[in-house]
Amino acid sequence: MATLQMATRAHPRLGSHVSRAVVVGFTLATAAIHASLGGMMFLANAVGYTTLALAMVAPGPIGQIRWLVRLALMGFTAMTIGGWLLFGARFPLAYLDKAIEVALIAVLAFELWRTDGGPIGVARKAQRLLGRLAGLRTARTPR
Amino acid sequence: MRLRGAASLFLTGSLLLGCNGSTGSAAPPPPAPVGGAVITAQNTTFDRGQLNVPAGRPFQLLFENREGAPHNVTIYDDGGQSLFVGETFGGPGSRTYEVPAIPAGSHKFRCDVHPQMSGTVTAG
Numbered sequence: 164m165a166t167l168q169m170a171t172r173a174h175p176r177l178g179s180h181v182s183r184a185v186v187v188g189f190t191l192a193t194a195a196i197h198a199s200l201g202g203m204m205f206l207a208n209a210v211g212y213t214t215l216a217l218a219m220v221a222p223g224p225i226g227q228i229r230w231l232v233r234l235a236l237m238g239f240t241a242m243t244i245g246g247w248l249l250f251g252a253r254f255p256l257a258y259l260d261k262a263i264e265v266a267l268i269a270v271l272a273f274e275l276w277r278t279d280g281g282p283i284g285v286a287r288k289a290q291r292l293l294g295r296l297a298g299l300r301t302a303r304t305p306r
Numbered sequence: 307m308r309l310r311g312a313a314s315l316f317l318t319g320s321l322l323l324g325c326n327g328s329t330g331s332a333a334p335p336p337p338a339p340v341g342g343a344v345i346t347a348q349n350t351t352f353d354r355g356q357l358n359v360p361a362g363r364p365f366q367l368l369f370e371n372r373e374g375a376p377h378n379v380t381i382y383d384d385g386g387q388s389l390f391v392g393e394t395f396g397g398p399g400s401r402t403y404e405v406p407a408i409p410a411g412s413h414k415f416r417c418d419v420h421p422q423m424s425g426t427v428t429a430g
Contacts, residue, residue: 200375254378
């Protein structure tokens with residue numbers, strides 16, 4: 164985390180690339196671990212993580228709502244940790260995976276703070292998005 | 307674009323890894339330890355849903371995991387309290403669990419990683 168902060172201060176764009184690469188790396192690592200566990204539930208979890216990792220680097224319209232992808236990835240990771248705390252088996256690979264997931268949430272929180280302006284910035288972005296969606300719906304409604 | 311291609315390749319590889327963790331062999335299970343029991347896991351399934359074990363004295367449970375996915379065997383009483391928790395490990399490989407004495411009657415067993423892999427232990 165300290166390295167990320169230093170990189171961000173020195174080269175803002177480089178810092179952004181580094182932190183996103185770390186997020187994608189952690190996400191793909193936990194996806195691979197879940198895929199290796201076998202069973203439909205773990206496979207579905209791996210597909211979810213991989214889809215979100217793709218959304219983290221996808222260009223075009225998804226790039227406009229990257230803050231929402233970060234938020235979704237944070238929520239998905241938190242839910243996975245919660246599910247494990249409630250029902251999960253305790254064995255070495257599971258502990259390693261949870262450590263990766265906790266680190267992933269930490270880096271995502273750092274990105275959210277730096278890139279999206281923290282919770283207030285995210286709330287503003289959400290408000291703008293909802294406003295735009297509501298505007299679209301109004302425009303489409305026949306009079 | 308290159309990143310997307312690499313990620314797609316990773317997803318395909320991960321899914322294949324997840325699906326092809328088994329060795330695919332249909333060999334018969336190893337012989338049970340004397341006075342104990344044997345069970346095998348393959349394709350995220352136990353080879354039997356019923357284990358007969360002695361009641362009131364320790365016994366050995368030979369567990370053979372025939373696939374890469376990690377599994378274990380845990381025995382629970384009716385109240386959901388664990389009577390014995392076997393080590394979780396990825397295969398192929400086997401462990402001989404030293405199970406302490408469990409009371410006579412019908413109990414449940416399952417894999418803690420995959421709770422749908424379950425069955426009944428009859429101690430008598």
